[in-house]
Amino acid sequence: MITITHNGTDITDKVSLDGFEINDERNSTRDTLNFTVEKQPSGFTPVLNAEIIVTKDSVRIFGGSIISMQTAIEAAPTVIYSVDCVDYTHQMDRKLVIERFLDQTVEDIITTLVASYAPTYTVANVAAARVISRISFNRLTLSECFDKLAKLSNYSWYVDYNKDIHFFERNEEPAPFNLSDTSNNFVFSSLRIKSDLSQLRNIIQVQGGDQPTTSRTTLAAGDGAKTEFPTNFKFSSTPTVTVNGVSKTVGTEYIDTTGFDCYWSFQEKYVRFDPTAIPPVPTGPATTNIAMTGTPLVPLVAVVPDNESVVTYGEFEHSVIEKSLQSQDETITRGLAELEAYAAAITDASFDTYTPGLKSGQLITIDSTLHGVTADYVIQSVRFRPFPNGSAIDGVWSVTLASTASMTLVEALRSLLKKEELEADEMEVLLAFYRYADSGNGDDTVDDASYTTRPYYLANGAGVVSAGTPFICNFAKLEA
Template structure:
């Protein structure tokens, strides 16, 4: 039984069943229901716009929506009215609400963190370098803090950060750091890391260790220390060092080697008290005169440092103009040592340790010396005595801040798990619907795909859903219960299929159209132009009479630099015939591919140009099987709006897929319910020798009687539907780039009635009687008795009483003779 309810009241008995029709189309998310309704006699209900209408087939609700259009006419033979009613389904409401929302997935770059407290010390100040021992797991012996095995890429060697990061107490300020070494074996390795703390370590400060994320190497000694060199290049870095004599000095395999050298390297950065110099070195053999392995140097009589010297009781240090030798056995070769030279205000403390376990080899004590604007110096003796033989290898040297009592690691808190904000298709739709369409549900939304960022700026909700569906190639619709369905394309299968004996269509109503006139098996798409790879070249000017130069291509993002003999200098580039030449260094004519300068360039000048050449878009795709069957059938598509190869290939592929074997469409009628537009139905017909899937593009529900529907169905092969989808997207342009800072302004109109009260006072006229006196001065014969004025034709104003001139009037005082 078919039933129609309006505002939940059954109005079926007044429906003209022959007029009732329900149309569903895949090209339109909104279903349309139309029918005639009669009002007469005691049937007094009159339909109104936005009344809710529900259509039932038995107990199953197959339509829900609202009246959108009403046409009325007189009812013949009765005092009544016939209404022709058109209804749009619930989904139409999504076309009437504009959404302004933005969603951005914020992925926590690191999964975990721990807070480390550093004990501050007086005078440490900002930018102090503090060592932190980081363990790979809780079993890492000697570590200050461990990452509990949660590091995705623990440091593996010197100057390799892995996924460790240090930040300030705000959790955002990145702190520079350098990984000095990694000891032990997995999973209990320990990394010694120097961290440059931005906050003032004159008092305790907190920093954070982050891990479990990006493993891009950010370890940097240059960013961490006042001076740093681990000799990682192929030569001595002359930006950092002055070389007195390069003989015997070389850099290779991350080591500075001094072999029988008679020169030294001196830092270009000069240092005074308040710094510590640390040098890691090893000698394979000793220089007969000794090698300076660390210290500060200004002149042969102003310096302090350690001389690595052969023999017993030869543990020498230099203090300005003097050598001091300490007793002890000869320091063995082929051992890595770490030398520390701490320069305070007026003293220097020097100590040498074995690098492997930091055991003390020699404590040189505290030396009275004032380091002031001096270089770090390695190599030749500070007294300039000649060296002979010996090989010394320097691994690294750096200079850091120092105070008498240094800041150090104090405590660490428990591990924190970090999370970001992830917006999936499903959560975005949930949020949109709850924000703008609270009467709808999202029980059948499928979409775990995470969206990095998407902006809806004054878009209808239906368009928002379309945009999301296009991203993941999904379909969607709103059902008769106001629930949104969002699902992968071609997965919404029909409850039945079609075969020769299925009985699922009315006999002799199944028609199949095979259009072979449109077969295409080779498609060429010619689009517009796209940007190629960055292209850079140089034009050398010949002669001195040219202001315009032709480039090999049309460029986007063109940059120009000119070398007139002192190196290339960047020029501002304007657009020819648009920009004022006086405001630009040169003008570029895109169509002519020329660059124009305001004056001729000299012979030998060089023009460096760089940009992205415009490359014509052309894509060709073919189907060899179809060509073998039908012969070559080509089609060319000219579409300048296609400006990238990906779109061109998609267009060519979709066109070929749709037409390589002709296009198939079917139509049929059925009494079997359950179909809806967008479902995939299979036709398996031995009689027609075909097996294929079709997408239902349109269904019309017609009443066979008040008890039963018949359904007129048309469907199209999925390949042709994909082409239609593509063509529709090419025709319907996007809104364009959305400015994230754009402000959505809401203007509300108030249609309320306003009462205005006005007070009017009636004023009674008042009669006021007053005596007024006036006086007037009258001059009799002002020119004298019997003296007639000199008459003039006016206008004229006498200048005074005695002025003899007066204006005469022809009708009174003047006569013609």
């Protein structure tokens, strides 16, 4: 039995189930409800911002508020209201957050934010013990705050239909049921599983950040006129320079302008000699007389193959450049993460079910011998369409899934993320604005007005003229 209330009043018999639809998209995306009301004269009229709750057998399957309406008249006097609703996330975002937190767990931060900015909401399903070193929220909605925390901690979140916040490790919240050939909890003929090799990658070439290596020396020969010599490397620090074995003073190009024998450019990889210190032609049997020695920066590089995938499908190479990687181990781990996501065929799925309880972001397992699949999937969306009240079945949920391998690499890179210090701070002043209401009034009267003739001059309180220059009144100069 489907029941719909509008600000606590049952309006089930006022709502047309044709076009009635609940859409639950991935996690923090707001869920929506769409329905129509055919209003007769003196009949029910929906109200913007009204709370809408939909229950099935007393269990909530939607909770939120009306955010927009559109009217149409097909046959007078009936007015058709097309009503759009969003879940409780919309009401939660009414206030802007201005806060900074130091060395607190994600769970404690969310608890504090909800208590301060959305006290009618609860945090019973927030489970995140990871510590954030520093984070600030500068005029953000609660949704934006949760998004920021989720990005830092690799978690997901949503607001359920009872106004409770769920904040959980990505792809770790299990669905209330799984699917098999004999589970009898989905429309058997509706299950569709798609396999796709278009994103196959089984040899990953990863280039990380630049790291210093062993010291190198670049040799060059002077000719008595040339002033600029390439170093061939980006040295990690100022190199040493000798000419005919004699050390030269080295400044930094564009920063130091005078006082040095030569100047080193990191980006352009050269040493330029001052006109007063131009290297001469090598003497004797020597072919070079300039030595530029430093520690070069070289990129971290790793080639990571998946041999089993290569044997099955052949070689499919892919290149990744990620300058944030700071060690060889991290570079290899990055390649392994890419293989985890793309070294096998990607499978997506969809099905219909009459069983409620599925929510986007939940992890569900399909174990089907007939389809030849045993895999975990992440629920991407859930759409509910009711059947007329009195039907043997209340309605159907249409569910779309994505294999865990086809999800964003944020999930696959969890091992890298856990090594990083969790910190996000814009280092800016948090500005809070407050409104004050104030007013005042006054009046004045003149009992006996007296007048003088021009010109008018400035005078002090005793009436003594302080200057002989006429003054300006209302932008007009007053004089005789």
